Amino acid sequence: MKERIEALEKKLSDLLNSVVEELGLSEPLVVVNGRADCTTCIRIEVRDEESFARAVSALLRQGVATGALPIVITRHIDMSGLRYAAVDYVNQVIVELSIALA
Secondary structure, eight states: OHHHHHHHHHHHHHHHHHHHHHHTOSSOEEEEESOOOOTTSEEEEESSHHHHHHHHHHHHHHHHHHTOOOEEEEEEEOSSEEEEEEEETTTTEEEEEEEEOO
16 A cells, blocks of 8 residues: 555656746745645545546646745645645635545
C-alpha cells in the first residue's frame, strides 16, 4: 500500500508542478496534512489526478487574476484511501480528489 500511495503522490506532484511551471508562479501552492472543512463552500469532486490538476490550474489562474494566492492543498490518508482538497479560501471553493486504496 505504501508503494501505491507514493506512486499516486508522485504522479499528482508531477501534474501540479507542470501547472505551476506553465504559469511561471513561485510557490503558489501550500500542501499541508489535514482536512478541508467549510460548510458554506462550493465543493467540486473530481475523479482522477488529471482532473484535479486541471481544477487546481483554474484556481491558480483565477488566483493570479484576483490576488487570491496561495491555494492550500490538504492531504489526508486513512484506512480507506487518500484524499486531497484544493482550497480557494477567498472564493470559498474546495476541489476534492478521493482515491480508494483498497
